[in-house]
Structures are given as structure tokens and as C-alpha cells.
Amino acid sequence: MTTRVRKGELLLRYVLLLAVLALTIGPFLWQLSTSLKGPTEDIYSSPPSFLPRHPTLHNYERVADTIPVWDYAFNSLKVATANVVTNCAGSALAGYALARLRYRGRRAATLAFVLAMLVPVEGIIIAQFTTMRELGLNNTLVGVVLPGCVGAMNVLLMRNAFLNLPYEIEEAAYVDGANVWQRFLRIALPSVKGTVAVVAIFAFMGAWDDFLWPLIVLSDPSKFTLTIGLNYLHGTFAGDERLVAAGTVIAVAPLIALFAGLQRYFFRGVGEGAVKG
Amino acid sequence: MSSSPTVSRVRRQWPLSPWLLAAPGLLIIGAFILYPFVSTLVNAFTDKRTLIPGEFVGLANFRELLHDDMFWIGLRNSTLYVLGVVPALVILPLLLALLVQKNIPGITFFRSALYTPVVASIVVVGLIWVWLLDERGLINSLLEAVGVGRVGFLSDQWLLLLSAMAVTVWKGLGYYMIIYLAALANVPRELHEAAAVDGAGAVRRFVTVTVPAVRSTMALVGALSSVAAFKVFSEVYLMAGPSGGPAGEDTTLVMLVQRTGTGLTGRVGYASAISVVVFVVTVALMLLVLRADRRAET
Structure with missing residues (x-):
């Protein structure tokens, strides 16, 4: 300025x-x-x-005596990590297919992801739960992860990132005899690392912070994630403000640390997500 | 995108690979988003329950909705939520963005700090505010210290809804601020300078230069925040409790979906009918805001 x-x-x-x-x-x-x-x-x-x-730090010890808060934190970590891995892999693969490869039905596939992005998740939770129960996955951490494990918006973000890469680089690799997988892994994917990082961070944050879906799908207190555990703590020990405060600090500290370290990806994600959202 | 011979040769070489790459994504959104969406639409016309498949009942669920007081309470609260939250989330983040736009020393820290509530889980945010707004919490202590006296933020039906709205706004400010910052970066400085030379004050420049320049972003924020506000669940659930405050008067539509459709006796069909109302209003809100934007541009 x-x-x-x-x-x-x-x-x-x-x-x-x-x-x-x-x-x-x-x-x-x-x-x-x-x-x-x-x-x-x-x-x-x-x-x-x-x-x-x-x-x-007495209240932190007391939280651990009241609810298995470290188990819950570990469950949240498992769910969030799985969500990161599946979203990065799944949306990079699908995004590459949508952006780079010509095939019959590509437009239909793109449309499917756009429609999926527009579906208000809050409106379909009951049907999602029914589906999960039919698969025998209700009340499991797999059931918590599965519906969002390849987010439609992430697929479209990756597609846009691949579309913005100049095609000539891959053409050169093709001439050199590289097949689809090799071009994807060695040329295209390393060029969109920034977008992958954005997807990873939002996948972690989304899973760590999620409330409504795990609330519906988890019923067994031993499987709770941190957010559901906190809700339980609040519901059962509402009068004990020191305890609830300690629990919320445990839940929010890792994300604030993550945010402090990787701010620019958080901000970039808002920009890219909002344009699509 | 060029359709060079390269591309067609790829197809001949390995016709299945594109589908293999897209398969995991398509499978997931098909099974867990699109299929549940369609089955919600279908279930809305059945009397399906959690453990009973149910039968086609035509419009019976929708007819029942018309006479269900709880449904009208939910529709009222979700609508009020949109009316209360959206204007605040369209205007306040824009003002914040203007405040943090100029690169003065330390501004990066302020930008990050203002974004922190976005990063925190809604459960953490909800519980923080439950404690702040408690009968004996910090805000009431301060109010008492300055002689106003204690206010029952979490016991009165309307104050509860208002408090939940304030929490939604508080948590959303930073997110929309970043969206506005990106838009403001594209506003030519010359416009502001020309207006300043013409003697326009800060307020005048805001109204005549900034607002027109970011109007389509305001419409986008309006669309995003109104859809999110209508689907509100967590804030009210945490602050008013699972049953929705005194006599359930703070229940929102999505809370009603959750309460009606879950559990061993869950009325899946009826909950789906409420969901259909949520879908319809959501789409209508999006079209409304985006159309208002288009009209403003012409």
C-alpha cells in the first residue's frame, strides 16, 4: 500500500x-x-x-476420570485421518478423470458430482442412517467416515486444478510412452499439490468438527468422537463448568494449532470453495 | 481442452481406466448422497418406520404436516433464523474485510485471529457460549456489575433463539470476511481515489463504490448463508437442548427431522416429508437470492 x-x-x-x-x-x-x-x-x-x-490442570484429570476423553480424541483422530486419506485419493483420481480423459459419459459423471454437491446433507441424514444400518455399519467409526469420504466439492476442486494445467506437458510424457497412471502420478498430481493440501485440511477440519452425522450414527458411548463426547459431558454434567471447559479446550486446541501452522491453505480453501459452493 | 489424436489413442489403449479412476468417487456419492436423496423423496410418500418397511400412503404425511404444531414451530424458527442471521452475515463480514484489508503492521495476526471461530467445532463454540450466557456466566456477571441485572438468555424462548443466531453470526464472520477480502482485492483502487478526489466521505464511498463493486459477492454470501441458516441444527440443539427449549418452542426443522426420524420407533416416512420441505425451501432461497442479484445488475 x-x-x-x-x-x-x-x-x-x-x-x-x-x-x-x-x-x-x-x-x-x-x-x-x-x-x-x-x-x-x-x-x-x-x-x-x-x-x-x-x-x-486438575480439571483436565477430572475430565479423563468422567468420560474417556482421550479415547474420544483418538476416535476423532482416526476419523479425521481416514477422511483426509480417502478424500485426497478419491477426489484426485476422480478429478483427474473428469478433467483429462475423454470418454463417453464424462459430462454425466461431472453432473453427478455437481448434483451431489447441491444436495443439502441435513435433509438426507435419516436415509443415510437407514443405508448405514442396512450395511451393518451404524454405530461404527467406518459408518461415520463413509458418507463424506469422497466429497463432491473436493472432486470438483481437483477437476478445476487439473483443468488449469497446460496439456502439453502430459502430451510430451505420452509421447515418451507414459500411460495414464504414470502421467497422473508423476506429472499431474505433483503439479496440484496446493489444492491437495486444501482438500486435506478441510477434510480434517470437517471430520474433526462434525456433529450432526456422528450424533445420529453413533449410539455406543465407547465409540464416541470428541464432539459427541462433549455433548454427552455437557448433557450429563451441565453444572460442572470447569469440567466442560477443560473438555472444549482439549477439542479445540489441535485445530487451532493446525490453523496457526497452515493458515494460507485455510484461506485459500475458503476462496476456492466459495466460488464453487 | 484439445481433442488431439493423443486423447483418442488413450481411449483405445485402455478404455476402462477413466471409469476406474472415477469409480471410488462415483460409488460414494451414488451410495451415500444421491441414493439417500432419492430414497428420501420416495419415503416421504410412505409410512416407513425404522424397523417397518412401510407402504405408499400418498400425500398423507404432507396432510399431517399441515396440522402438526411442531412442524409450524420448526418452520417458523428456521425462517426467523434466515431473517435474523443473513442480513448480519452479508453486512458485518464486509465491514470487517474493509477493516483488515489495508496492510498495516500486524494485520496478518488480526486476520487470522478473526478467523479462529471458523476453525473451532460448532460443539465447542456452542458450549463456550452456553457458559458465557449462563445465568451466572461472564456476560451476566458483567451486566450485573454495570447495574443492568441478570438476563435469562438461555431460559426465555425468544432470547434463546436470538442468542443462537448471535452465535451463528459470531462463528461465520471470519469465513465470509475472507470471501469478501478476495472480492475487494479486485476492486480498482482508482475508483476509490476518484471518489475521494470528488470529496466523497468514507460512508459515501462505501455506498457508491464498494457496495456496487462487490454486489455479486454479497449475493453469493446471501445465498450461502441463507441456505446454511435455514438448515440450522447444532447451535440450537446445544443451547436449547435436544428437546428444543421451553415446551420445544425453539425446535428448528432439521432438529425435528432428527428427532422424528431416529430411534427404534423413528417415523422415517414422516421425517422424510419434513426433509422434502427443507429441500424445497433451500432451493427457493438460493434462486431468490441469485435472482435478486441479477435484477440489481440490470
Whole structure:
């Protein structure tokens, strides 16, 4: 930016930024603070005390005694990791086929993915659950992953990324005798790494944060993911705010760390997803 | 895309491979998105239950909906949700984007910080706000400290719905802000400068330069957020509880689908009929917003 910003305007901007910052980050910090307050400290005081007087990890131990929170975290991790792998592989393969290969029915296949993207998932959960039960996969982590394991939007994102690659590179490889798989793996895929990263991050976040579908498909508390476990914790121990606070911190910390490290992919994903969405 | 001889030779060489590549994706969306969608449409005309296949009943489910108070409550709440949330999510993120657009020192940090609620799970966000808005929570402590007194955000039917809307807006701000930032980057600086030279103030420039330049993005945000708002589930479920607040008065349509269609006695057919209403309104909302945009452009 070359234009000079006047001092008054700059000050006003920072004041506004700090106000918005307090509104967006404040609630997370309050939750963290609550989770660190010991059993003797009054968490309901007015005026409120923002910092814990004697910070303690006691509540985190208590969460683990109340619900198997680390098992739930592990279940969430399994679900999220599986979702990343299947989405990256499945949407790269399908996206490549849609973008690069001429074959009968390509338009129909593309249309199928576009239609699937437009279906409001919230409206079909009951039918999805029925399907899952018929497959005997209700109340399993596989059942949690399966419906979203190759997202239609991810396929279309990958298709666009492949369409933007110059065709000549692959043609050269073809002349050199490379077959479809070789061209896909060695030339096309490495050129769209950025988009694969976007798909991976949104697949992880989507699975880690998901609530409605696992709520419907999981009934056995030993199979819960973190979000469902937290809902259970809240429903059963609603009065124990320190406990719930510790649970939410456990659930949100990994994603905030991931976001801090890989911000540009998060932002890129919003841009690319919104244009398609 | 060139249809060079290369391509046709590929087909001759290995006619199945394109389908092999696309197969996993097609199989998944076929089995778990498109098939459930079609079967929802079909089930809506049956009396299917969780453990009973059911029979064709014509429009009986839809006729029952007309007399089902809970359905009307759900339709009312989901509609109110759109009306309350969408204007806020169209305007506020645009203002935020303008605030973080200029590259002043530290701005990257602020942009990321404002995006953080988007990254957090709706369950985490919901529970954070349940605690903040609690009868004895932080916000009520502050209100009491300044002499306003405590407010029953989570006990009054309307305050509950309003609080849930505020949480939806709070969580969505950063997401739409990023969409607007991308759009603002394409607005020519000269337009702003010309308007400034003509003596237009900040508000005037916003209305005459910024808004027209990002109008189609506003329509996109309007479409995305209205569809999402109409399908609201988690915020209200977490804040009002599974039964939807006092006397179920805060139930939304998707909550009703979930409550009606699940469990051993779940009425799959009836829940599907409610889903069909969700589909129809969702499509109508999208068309409405995009059409309004087209009219504004001409």
C-alpha cells in the first residue's frame, strides 16, 4: 500500500481491530481460564476474575476420570485421518478423470458430482442412517467416515486444478510412452499439490468438527468422537463448568494449532470453495 | 481442452481406466448422497418406520404436516433464523474485510485471529457460549456489575433463539470476511481515489463504490448463508437442548427431522416429508437470492 494512512485513522483502525479481537478471541480465553480454575475458586464472581488465581490442570484429570476423553480424541483422530486419506485419493483420481480423459459419459459423471454437491446433507441424514444400518455399519467409526469420504466439492476442486494445467506437458510424457497412471502420478498430481493440501485440511477440519452425522450414527458411548463426547459431558454434567471447559479446550486446541501452522491453505480453501459452493 | 489424436489413442489403449479412476468417487456419492436423496423423496410418500418397511400412503404425511404444531414451530424458527442471521452475515463480514484489508503492521495476526471461530467445532463454540450466557456466566456477571441485572438468555424462548443466531453470526464472520477480502482485492483502487478526489466521505464511498463493486459477492454470501441458516441444527440443539427449549418452542426443522426420524420407533416416512420441505425451501432461497442479484445488475 502506497497511500499514507493518516495517524487518526490508523489509531481508529487499531482500536476497532482490538475491539473485534476481544470479541472473537475473548470467549476462547475465558473458556481456557475457566478450565484452569481450581475447585475452591469462585467462577461465578461478579465482577468476574479473568485470570485463575491458582492455575491448575486438575480439571483436565477430572475430565479423563468422567468420560474417556482421550479415547474420544483418538476416535476423532482416526476419523479425521481416514477422511483426509480417502478424500485426497478419491477426489484426485476422480478429478483427474473428469478433467483429462475423454470418454463417453464424462459430462454425466461431472453432473453427478455437481448434483451431489447441491444436495443439502441435513435433509438426507435419516436415509443415510437407514443405508448405514442396512450395511451393518451404524454405530461404527467406518459408518461415520463413509458418507463424506469422497466429497463432491473436493472432486470438483481437483477437476478445476487439473483443468488449469497446460496439456502439453502430459502430451510430451505420452509421447515418451507414459500411460495414464504414470502421467497422473508423476506429472499431474505433483503439479496440484496446493489444492491437495486444501482438500486435506478441510477434510480434517470437517471430520474433526462434525456433529450432526456422528450424533445420529453413533449410539455406543465407547465409540464416541470428541464432539459427541462433549455433548454427552455437557448433557450429563451441565453444572460442572470447569469440567466442560477443560473438555472444549482439549477439542479445540489441535485445530487451532493446525490453523496457526497452515493458515494460507485455510484461506485459500475458503476462496476456492466459495466460488464453487 | 484439445481433442488431439493423443486423447483418442488413450481411449483405445485402455478404455476402462477413466471409469476406474472415477469409480471410488462415483460409488460414494451414488451410495451415500444421491441414493439417500432419492430414497428420501420416495419415503416421504410412505409410512416407513425404522424397523417397518412401510407402504405408499400418498400425500398423507404432507396432510399431517399441515396440522402438526411442531412442524409450524420448526418452520417458523428456521425462517426467523434466515431473517435474523443473513442480513448480519452479508453486512458485518464486509465491514470487517474493509477493516483488515489495508496492510498495516500486524494485520496478518488480526486476520487470522478473526478467523479462529471458523476453525473451532460448532460443539465447542456452542458450549463456550452456553457458559458465557449462563445465568451466572461472564456476560451476566458483567451486566450485573454495570447495574443492568441478570438476563435469562438461555431460559426465555425468544432470547434463546436470538442468542443462537448471535452465535451463528459470531462463528461465520471470519469465513465470509475472507470471501469478501478476495472480492475487494479486485476492486480498482482508482475508483476509490476518484471518489475521494470528488470529496466523497468514507460512508459515501462505501455506498457508491464498494457496495456496487462487490454486489455479486454479497449475493453469493446471501445465498450461502441463507441456505446454511435455514438448515440450522447444532447451535440450537446445544443451547436449547435436544428437546428444543421451553415446551420445544425453539425446535428448528432439521432438529425435528432428527428427532422424528431416529430411534427404534423413528417415523422415517414422516421425517422424510419434513426433509422434502427443507429441500424445497433451500432451493427457493438460493434462486431468490441469485435472482435478486441479477435484477440489481440490470
